[in-house]
Amino acid sequence: MSSGDVPAEILDELAALKAENFSLKQKLNEQVQLPMSLEEFKRYGRQMIVKETGGVDGQMKLRRSKVLVIGAGGLGSPCLPYLAGAGVGQIGIVDNDVVETSNLHRQVLHDSEKVGMLKCESAKEVLSRLNPHVKIDTYPVRLDYSNAFRIFRSYDIVLDCTDTPLTRYLISDVAVNLGMTVVSASGLATEGQLAVLNFKNVGPCYRCFYPVPPPPNSVSSCQEGGVVGPCIGLVGVMMAVETLKIILDIYTLDNFQPFLMQYSGFPLQSLRTFKMRGRQKTCKACGESRIITKDAIERGHVNYEAFCGKRNYNVCLPHERISVEEFHDSYVASDEQNPILLDVRPHHHYNISHLPNTFNLTVKELRDMEGDISQLKSEIPTISGDSEVLVMCRYGNDSQQATRILKDNFNLSNVRDVQGGFFKYIDEVNPKLPKY
């Protein structure tokens, strides 16, 4: 059959099909060359059109980045959604705590239905819904010297959202040994602090700033000192900003200057940026003669507990203490004996809830009287050297200090500490009282 036998309309159709085939192939090729899906273009468009992010190239940097967040609490929970939302490719979350009702005023990533659930799993659920393109790994473990290297190894940036000096030193030390940049932040009450540590393995580390740990008695936790949700939340969000800038190469070896940001929420909000020291030659982790090596950490030779110290709460002998049950049966529920009940919690705690017929003086107020019984009498008129005094606080730690002060400084003979404090009394005797 010769071509002349093919009807012209068939030839036309063939030509049209060839043209269509060519253009489809071209379209397909174009799509293959796109660095991400059309949905991702839409999703990240508003941040890509901000010139500073570097557009598609910047977005690719975010997608390739692997960020480890340690702690999904007051700092981690406001930070995480912004990292996931921005399209950080892989996020690891380390936290072995479960969600508690008392967390929810600030850890707004979680919710009331998640009480009792692991924080890292709760976070993963929310983040996966927010951005399914992000790979999320969870580590429901307490970070320590034996597991840190294994966990850190898969990531390139670490966010320190933890709450004790011990883990802060550990995170910094491990990051230095792996050459990772750390975004470190903390907060308490209405204030917060933030720093970028070991920047590109050249900047100062946590030990450069704090070669000597603070005395354990000066360290306050959120549980103890309290914290205002949006104040710590703002600092967590600032961590996300710093992390994006590190990934997008906004900070470079040429322009990076060590800093510490100090946020104050009250009375007027303020944010200060302090210019900080560089890497210290004498630093044991990143200095010229390094003692804190990977080997030393993993073998447990760096004793973080001994270095950071522990508070010694147990300063009362067994006969100087009374259980909450005995306290209730002999004193609260009985009219026979009339001891002086002294609650040593801070006044604003006391005002939230307290037992009837109690006096409220803090440990500091007692200590400041310097053993002067007349000053004590002006607050508690009936008190004398042989009065029976029972002391309580929130958990039974401060009350032991107060018992010591009353016995040793004021020479009161009959003082006892209510073991476990007001909260234990609520838990075991009277759950109708408000616990906060």
Next chain:
Amino acid sequence: MVNVKVEFLGGLDVIFEKQRTHKLSVPSKDGDEVSVGTLIDYIVENMIKNTSDKDVFIENNTVRPGILTLINDTDWELEGEKDYILEDGDIVSFTSTLHGG
């Protein structure tokens, strides 16, 4: 004598009657110049009302570990620490390190 502003941040104001900023005229000890070391002594001797609060601020004759000292918003390590000579209008900030998260 030098006129400076002193700030106590990160909760340190507790031992300074809850006042975060103080304007001070610090007398010199020997001669005209007043160093940050002299300022620290002045604070300990004149501004901490309670003897037992001194440990919160000072340890081994220097600012307690965990407190950062800043001179005009710069880490004092970069400015000569205690030897820095104060000038009128300088701002010296002490901030307690926070650990909560």
